[in-house]
Amino acid sequence: MDQKSAASGGASVPALRRAVAILDYLSDRSDDATAAQITRDLAMPKSTAHGLLQAMEEMGLLRRMPAGTYLVGARPLRWGANFLSRSDLVDAFKQYFATQSALSDLTITMTVLDGADVVYIACTNSAQPLGVTFRPGMRLPAPFTATGKALLATLEESEIDRILAPAFPAPLTRHSLRNLADLKRDLARQAARGFSIDDGETREGMICLGAPVFNHEGRAVAGLALSLTRSEASAGRMLDLGTRLTEAAGALSRKLGAA
């Protein structure tokens, strides 16, 4: 997607950057890629790609199929697992929503903030198709998502500026907020309302309600959201769901030791 050119100081470590780019590239595709495609699409010298792919395969970062195409390997799995196990968030999520029949068969997601993106760490996908199927590991720009807004709203304004001022993300739909000023207005409305709303900003026709989950230190550590189609979203239903959502977020926060 981007390749911010190490504006700050420090070493460049180009091999590592390239490797990360390859893994991201493969994770974006739904099929496997040949060495030539990778070389072309990522615009690297042929021999560089060659050596790198070989090394990455040897390390288990990549898997070479019999046909000679490449797939993401098994090694990163444990890193991702470690990231998830570092918090009780996912466990708390699963436990809580296993017992909430009123919210069953809804699309509910939990994310954490990573730079200007939210990363999905737990999801229950409803049977009703939304145009998006949420999966752990997915990322979306925080300003266009309900969870992202819920999380951003808990930050100091200076912090928001630090994260988003350098580059506001490109819009995903024609409803996506366009700049920092719009976002701040939206966050203010959210404060008055009690939960955040993403109305078609991520995906045309999808509405999401979001609320933050706090840990024992009172820091917002995750965003909780539920998603539905525009046609399901009557004003009354949304108010009801918004209440249930903030309750759920409160319950999860208490589970994590928040006051």
Next chain:
Amino acid sequence: MDQKSAASGGASVPALRRAVAILDYLSDRSDDATAAQITRDLAMPKSTAHGLLQAMEEMGLLRRMPAGTYLVGARPLRWGANFLSRSDLVDAFKQYFATQSALSDLTITMTVLDGADVVYIACTNSAQPLGVTFRPGMRLPAPFTATGKALLATLEESEIDRILAPAFPAPLTRHSLRNLADLKRDLARQAARGFSIDDGETREGMICLGAPVFNHEGRAVAGLALSLTRSEASAGRMLDLGTRLTEAAGALSRKLGAA
């Protein structure tokens, strides 16, 4: 754990190797690590570690806590998720065992082969403690696990030699098989029996039964196992569970399109 010194040709890409080592190191620990610890334990030059950690944090591979310690970052999550979503294995596993009350509250695991290791991709952990809690992303040497043996048994002998002849893994317990010849004898017994057994080879006091899952091409793509404590494992129970396990493996194989 190991750092096979690129015996084959190709570029070394030391920065990448170092980064992978750091991520592995952090994934092995249950707490976060300071820059100095990483530098020391991984025996890198101070300034190298400094630059690398900085770059890795910037890329989202690492997360720097307020205290200055490092944790695995969010970026690898999507790679792991992509690896899992590349097959229907995990979905098939969850669907199948959601409907099997006879096997409920058992510790059941599914792995794939990655070099000489098995990598756990799906797990249900029983309430009874086994001394190990299986988690996706975990890896263990294939010759000491029931799933690993089940998978190795489906390979040509030449393939087994290619994988294990260079270096047979170090034993985990005093029951762990010691060499390739022992392993091959064990695989022969398994063929006669219909499922594989790990009797305390992974963990003292834990017994696992394993069977392979085949895909539509007839290739063994995953190993399925159930684990119990030695005291739970009467001969009769094991035979019963072994039968159920092979049934489950067959059902999963059919779900994946195997004949």
Next chain:
DNA sequence: CCTGATAGTTCAATATAATGAACCAAGTTC
């Protein structure tokens, strides 16, 4: 308050990895 030790940062020299060009293999088209 001073001293010593430990952690973190900077920078220039050099060992090292990235790369362009040439080479080989395999498959396609006319």
Next chain:
DNA sequence: GAACTTGGTTCATTATATTGAACTATCAGG
């Protein structure tokens, strides 16, 4: 079947990242 295209491999050169050493900051103890 010959010429062409495309994908994959090798290797010497050079640009560049790694690293040792010097430096600063922070902290604990006497």
